[in-house]
Amino acid sequence: MIFELRTYTAEAGRTADFLKLYESMALPLQNRYLGGLVGFYVSEIGPLNQILHLWRFASLADREQRRSAMEADPAWQAYRVRSRELGAIRQQESKILKPTSFSPS
Template sequence: MIFELRTYTAKPGRTADFLKLYEDEALALQQKHLGGLVGFYVTELGPLNQIVHLWRYASLADREQRRQTLEADPAWAVYRAHYRELDAIQMQDSKILKPASFSPV
């Protein structure tokens, strides 16, 4: 099992705009194609304006296949166009995490 930790840094004052667009147009699509949503968060302390989500996959190959399926969905292309138009995100970071042998998850 692997986890993907995605962190988006929104432009100041734009976090709510991004979250609304994501919830309205992307969340259901990602849940349909990616499955494995562990959590979706916003920062309260530390670096502000960050949106963090964590996804679980069986393997890197599983992640790749699921991402390809998502990218092939026409509704995802519509969301990506709206995402670009919104222009609320200034940076994105993605990490693949592998649990340590003693990790509870």
């Protein structure tokens, strides 16, 4: 099992705009194609305007297959266009995390 931690940094004052668009257009698609949402968060202390989400996958191959299927969906492409038009995100980072043998998940 692997986890993907995605961190988006929004323009100051634009986090709510991004979250509204994401929840209405992207989340339903990601739940359908990716499954495995562990959590969705915003930063409260430390670097601000950050949106973090954590996803669980069986393997890197599973992640690749699921993301490829989602990328092929015209509804996902429409979301990506709207997200770029919104212009709320200024930086994106993705980390793949592999649990240790003693990790509870």
